[in-house]
Amino acid sequence: MKVAVFSTSNYDEAFLSKHNTGHEIKFFKVSLSEETMTLAEGFEAICIFVNDVLNQKILDKLKESGLKVVVLRCAGFNNVDVRHATQLGIPVMRVPAYSPEAVAEHAMALILTLNRKTHKAYNRVREGNFSLERLMGINLNQRKVAVIGTGHIGQAFCRILNGFGCHIKAYDPFPNKELQNSGVKYGTLKETLKDADIISLHCPLTADTQHLINAERLSYIKPGAMLINTGRGGLIDTSAIIAALKTGLIGALGLDVYEQESDFFFQDFSESIIQDEQLSQLISFPNVLITGHQGFLTHEAMTEIANVTFNNIDAFNDGLALLNRIEINA
Numbered sequence: 001m002k003v004a005v006f007s008t009s010n011y012d013e014a015f016l017s018k019h020n021t022g023h024e025i026k027f028f029k030v031s032l033s034e035e036t037m038t039l040a041e042g043f044e045a046i047c048i049f050v051n052d053v054l055n056q057k058i059l060d061k062l063k064e065s066g067l068k069v070v071v072l073r074c075a076g077f078n079n080v081d082v083r084h085a086t087q088l089g090i091p092v093m094r095v096p097a098y099s100p101e102a103v104a105e106h107a108m109a110l111i112l113t114l115n116r117k118t119h120k121a122y123n124r125v126r127e128g129n130f131s132l133e134r135l136m137g138i139n140l141n142q143r144k145v146a147v148i149g150t151g152h153i154g155q156a157f158c159r160i161l162n163g164f165g166c167h168i169k170a171y172d173p174f175p176n177k178e179l180q181n182s183g184v185k186y187g188t189l190k191e192t193l194k195d196a197d198i199i200s201l202h203c204p205l206t207a208d209t210q211h212l213i214n215a216e217r218l219s220y221i222k223p224g225a226m227l228i229n230t231g232r233g234g235l236i237d238t239s240a241i242i243a244a245l246k247t248g249l250i251g252a253l254g255l256d257v258y259e260q261e262s263d264f265f266f267q268d269f270s271e272s273i274i275q276d277e278q279l280s281q282l283i284s285f286p287n288v289l290i291t292g293h294q295g296f297l298t299h300e301a302m303t304e305i306a307n308v309t310f311n312n313i314d315a316f317n318d319g320l321a322l323l324n325r326i327e328i329n330a
Contacts, residue, residue, distance in 0.1 A: 001023050001024070001044045001045050001068075001069075001313060001317050002023070002024045002026070002042070002044050002045070003023050003024065003025050003026070003043060003044070003045040003046070003047055003313065004026050004028060004039065004040045004043040004045070004046045004047070005025055005026065005027050005028065005046075005047040006028045006030065006031055006032040006036075006039075006040075006046065006047070006048050006052050007028075007029070007030070007031045007032070007048065007049040007050075007051060007052050007266065008027045008029055009029070009266065011297070011302060012027070012049075012073070012302075013027050015302045015303060015305070015306040016047075016306050016309070016310075018306065019303070019306035019307055019310055020310060021310045021313075021314055023045075023310070023313060026043070031049075031051050031052050031053070031262065032046065032052035032053060032054065032058070033052070033053050033058075034053070034055075034057060034058060037058045037061055037062065040062055040065075040067070041061075041062065041065035042065055042066060043062075043065075043066070044066055044067065044068045044069070045068060045069045045070070045071060045313055045316075046062070046067060046070055046071075047071045047072075047073060047309060047313075048070065048071075048072055048073070048079075048080075049072070049073050049074055050074050050076060050079065050293065051079065051261065051265065051266070052079060053079055054070060054080040054081060054085070055084075056081050056084045059081060059084055059085055059088055060088070063088050063090065067090060068090065068316070069090060069091055069092075069093070069313065069316045070085060070092045070093070071092075071093050071094075071309050071312045071313055072092070072093065072094040072095065073095060073305050073309055074094065074095060074098075074296070074305075075094055075095060075097065075098070076094075076204055076205060076232055077092065077094055077326050078204070078205040078206065078232065080326075082326050082328045083328050086328060091316060091322055091325050092325065092326045093312040093315075093316070093324045093325050093326065094312075094324055094326055095304070095305050095308040095309060095312075095324070096152075096324055097152040098296065098301045098304040098305045099296070099298060099300050099301035099304055100151075100152035100153040100156040101156045101300075102295060102296055102297070102298040102300065102301040103153045103156075103202075103256075103295040103296060104153050104154075104156035104159075104160055104202075105156075105160065106230055106256060106291070106295035107200050107202070107228050107230045107254075107256075107295070108157070108160050108161075110228050110230070110254030110255075110289055111140070111198060111200075111226065111228060113254075113289055114226060114252040114253075114254050114287070114289050115137040115138060115140070115252070116135070116137040117134075117135045117137065119289065120134075120135065121135055138197075140164045140165070140166055141164060141165040141166070142165060142166070142167065143166050143167065143197040143198065144166070144169065144195055144196045144197050144198075145161050145166045145167070145168050145169070145197065145198045146169050146170070146171070146192045146193055146196035146198070146199040147161070147168060147169070147170045147171075147184075147200055147202060148170075148171050148172075148189070148192065148199065148200065148201045148202060148203055148212070149171075149172055149201065149202035149203030149204070149231065150170050150172040150175070150176050150179055151172075151202065151203070153202045153230075154170070154172070154202035154203075155176060155178075155179060157200060157202060158170070158182070158184055159182075162182060166198075168183065168184045168185070169184070169185050169186075169187060169191070169192045169196060170184050170185070170186050170187075170192060171186065171187065171188065171189045171191075171192040171193075172203075189212075189217070190220050193217060193220045194220050194221070194222070195222050196222060197222065197225060198225065198226045198227075198228065199213075199221065199225055199226070199227050199228065200227075200228040200229075200230070201213070201228065201230070201231045201235050201236070202230065202231055203231055203235065204231070204232065205231065205232035205233075205234045205235060209234075209235055210234050210235075211234065211235070211236070212235045212236075213227065213235060213236045213237065213241065214240050215237065215240040215243070218241075218249060218250070221249070221250075223248065223249050223251075224248065224249075224250075224251035225249075225250065225251060226250075226251055226252040226253070226254070227241070227250055227252075227253050227254070228253075228254040228255075229254070229255050229256065229257055230257065230295045232257055233255075233257040233258040233259040233260070233261050234259050235257075236255075236259065238258075238259045238260075238278045238282075239278070241253065242278060242281055242282065245282075245287070245288065252287045252288070252289075253282070253285070253287065253288045253289070254288075254289045254290075255282070255288070255289070255290045255291070256290075256291045256292075256293055256294065256295045257293055258279060258282075258290070259278075260276060260278070260279065261292075261293060263276065264279065264292075265292045265293045266292065266293065308324065311324075312324050
């Protein structure tokens with residue numbers, strides 16, 4: 001099949017080229033949007049990532065030019081109008097669990113870095129400053145951690161927390177029995193947030209989870225708690241979290257995602273002025289650590305993403321069952 005791949009970096013091209021199962025691929029570094037959708041005309045399949053947009057207008061246009069199938073190189077699909085694609089007869093497939101451990105381990109890396117301030121210690125030592133002032137952290141052992149969302153990534157994160165001896169509370173509409181048997185205690189969102197020393201978000205972005213952490217939910221939490229988000233930027237109301245940082249309600253914030261990340265993430269702005277007041281504010285806080293949506297970026301995850309992506313294309317091309325199709329009632 002002729003496949004247009006959008007939002008590609010060098011690592012995408014390397015892994016997708018290596019694991020290609022015989023398709024004609026065209027890589028585009030730009031994101032798919034209404035401004036760039038003409039690039040996808042004439043392709044039977046498009047392969048997109050988290051910040052590509054596939055709305056009704058784009059789908060209608062690409063359907064006219066021969067689009068037959070959409071494959072995502074990620075698990076989340078909030079950026080795709082799956083219902084309209086289904087109405088057009090265009091299946092949308094994803095990579096549901098490329099490497100839960102990759103994202104879960106990155107969430108723990110954010111926690112450890114913020115807690116023990118290793119990023120600050122690194123910079124100090126490079127300048128010959130070996131002072132330990134203002135580098136004190138806490139023991140994670142016996143601390144209360146709230147895990148919001150216990151799908152594949154949330155489960156992997158809970159297993160890591162168990163190794164640190166944490167007390168784990170969780171919120172998910174569908175409690176996991178295996179986690180419950182390991183000691184994880186499920187409760188309502190309010191119960192789970194209350195008294196937690198650390199809160200980590202691992203749920204998908206849907207209409208129900210948009211701004212899951214907002215001013216009201218922040219009022220439930222323990223003052224000084226650490227908040228980690230490696231899910232989707234829209235899970236957090238950015239304005240509310242900035243206000244909470246200013247008052248000390250949030251003691252530390254670790255983000256691998258950002259509500260308006262599509263304007264900045266996966267690009268180099270080191271020689272530019274960031275034209276986003278909220279992002280600039282967040283970067284300026286000494287107790288905030290932001291990474292550019294790199295939680296997925298491990299060799300194992302990239303290999304799995306490439307393999308599953310081509311398995312999805314092959315299944316459609318060969319008329320086989322579409323195991324990773326996103327099903328939404330049209």
